Amino acid sequence: xxxxxxxxxxxxxxxxxxxxxxxxxxxxxxxxxxxxxxxxxxxxxxxxxxxxxxxxxxxxxxxxxxxxxxxxxxxxxxxxxxxxxxxxxxxxxxxxxxxxxxxxxxxxxxxxxxxxxxxxxxxxxxxxxxxxxxxxxxxxxxxxxxxxxxxxxxxxxxxxxxxxxxxxxxxxxxxxxxxxxxxxxxxxxxxxxxxxxxxxxxxxxxxxxxxxxxxxxxxxxxxxxxxxxxxxxxxxxxxxxxxxxxxxxxxxxxxxxxxxxxxxxxxxxxxxxxxxxxxxxxxxxxxxxxxxxxxxxxxxxxxxxxxxxxxxxxxxxxxxxxxxxxxxxxxxxxxxxxxxxxxxxxxxxxxxxxxxxxxxxxxxxxxxxxxxxxxxxxxxxxxxxxxxxxxxxxxxxxxxxxxxxxxxxxxxxxxxxxxxxxxxxxxxxxxxxxxxxxxxxxxxxxxxxxxxxxx
Ligand SMILES: [Zn+2]
Numbered sequence: 001x002x003x004x005x006x007x008x009x010x011x012x013x014x015x016x017x018x019x020x021x022x023x024x025x026x027x028x029x030x031x032x033x034x035x036x037x038x039x040x041x042x043x044x045x046x047x048x049x050x051x052x053x054x055x056x057x058x059x060x061x062x063x064x065x066x067x068x069x070x071x072x073x074x075x076x077x078x079x080x081x082x083x084x085x086x087x088x089x090x091x092x093x094x095x096x097x098x099x100x101x102x103x104x105x106x107x108x109x110x111x112x113x114x115x116x117x118x119x120x121x122x123x124x125x126x127x128x129x130x131x132x133x134x135x136x137x138x139x140x141x142x143x144x145x146x147x148x149x150x151x152x153x154x155x156x157x158x159x160x161x162x163x164x165x166x167x168x169x170x171x172x173x174x175x176x177x178x179x180x181x182x183x184x185x186x187x188x189x190x191x192x193x194x195x196x197x198x199x200x201x202x203x204x205x206x207x208x209x210x211x212x213x214x215x216x217x218x219x220x221x222x223x224x225x226x227x228x229x230x231x232x233x234x235x236x237x238x239x240x241x242x243x244x245x246x247x248x249x250x251x252x253x254x255x256x257x258x259x260x261x262x263x264x265x266x267x268x269x270x271x272x273x274x275x276x277x278x279x280x281x282x283x284x285x286x287x288x289x290x291x292x293x294x295x296x297x298x299x300x301x302x303x304x305x306x307x308x309x310x311x312x313x314x315x316x317x318x319x320x321x322x323x324x325x326x327x328x329x330x331x332x333x334x335x336x337x338x339x340x341x342x343x344x345x346x347x348x349x350x351x352x353x354x355x356x357x358x359x360x361x362x363x364x365x366x367x368x369x370x371x372x373x374x375x376x377x378x379x380x381x382x383x384x385x386x387x388x389x390x391x392x393x394x395x396x397x398x399x400x401x402x403x404x405x406x407x408x409x410x411x412x413x414x415x416x417x418x419x420x421x422x423x424x425x426x427x428x429x430x431x432x433x434x435x436x437x438x439x440x441x442x443x444x445x446x447x448x449x450x451x452x453x454x455x
């Protein structure tokens with residue numbers, strides 16, 4: 001008790017002295033930090049490409065205010081010959097086509113299929129790779145995608161025990177660079193998830209999937225995911241012989257909406273896809289069960305199609321039959337006016353290609369389907385911002401929006417393969433890649449520089 005009293009007195013004295021000196025200290029900090037925290041940046045674009053309208057305007061400047069305290073870089077003005085403050089940093093991209101960042105609307109950053117050791121069976125991946133090693137993988141794969149120009153990724157599950165949330169928070173708090181993440185937490189499915197369990201070890205479904213068979217379990221699973229940081233809800237609609245009913249899928253939609261979230265549905269059978277469309281899911285993922293009849297419903301209801309269209313290539317295992325069907329169905333969806341996004345599921349280790357390069361390989365399918373290059377760019381950008389529900393915050397190059405920019409020497413509206421030449425990437429107003437070299441030290445901090453926020 002005596003010790004307590006002495007400590008109380010000491011604490012009181014300390015507090016009093018702090019109060020006496022507080023105003024001067026705060027003022028000194030404010031005066032000293034204000035200029036350190038704010039940096040004005042002017043990007044001089046040879047052409048500014050607007051994928052939404054399919055236009056490229058020559059000689060545009062983009063003025064950005066970067067705040068190193070909040071991690072935000074906001075576009076202040078766009079135009080010709082802007083007036084800028086004296087100490088503005090100039091970035092000369094006068095020989096480049098500048099546009100907003102790319103979006104992959106379906107990947108799993110914390111999952112990597114590998115021949116060695118698990119023979120490309122991801123059931124074994126989940127048994128052999130811990131969540132911590134998968135979290136570190138997800139930082140690496142996200143970093144690689146950002147280097148190829150992907151500033152937004154919808155990360156739809158298969159990340160162990162919320163490695164996706166951990167990465168999203170690490171990026172948002174300022175520990176590491178990475179794309180803006182719309183993550184789903186754990187995939188919710190009927191008993192067994194996407195696995196073929198054995199009774200001896202049926203608990204191995206978790207944490208890769210959350211079993212939810214009844215209405216109560218569905219509500220709990222959704223709330224659990226949201227509590228642990230999910231920005232979108234991912235449901236495996238028909239991964240087992242007992243697909244969810246339309247009413248159950250409607251429950252997914254309403255319960256997710258209760259927390260302002262949308263529902264993305266893995267579909268693999270025509271019946272499952274039909275039920276998911278009828279229930280009004282936000283997006284349907286994977287093209288294998290999609291056909292003209294479903295496309296007509298999706299177009300009418302405005303449901304996003306995230307087809308994850310793997311191209312036929314030396315590194316892929318796409319059969320001729322699959323390939324022909326894939327291209328025909330993608331073309332049909334395009335012709336019927338279905339809302340399309342670029343989505344890959346590019347979660348495998350291909351030696352000699354990084355994850356960003358692998359992601360860009362998927363453009364081949366869109367070219368093979370005969371979709372105009374300007375529309376492919378719009379699908380990879382404008383549509384990606386919309387499915388991510390970020391279109392009023394980041395993506396488009398507009399005043400008041402976050403400064404996520406990419407640049408390349410050729411015009412991607414005329415030749416989408418220009419994306420392979422992306423040699424400049426800016427994220428949140430900070431340069432991540434310049435002259436083809438990734439130099440990200442400004443993104444790393446030894447603490448939560450932008451604030452500790454466990455959302
Ligand atoms: Zn997937």
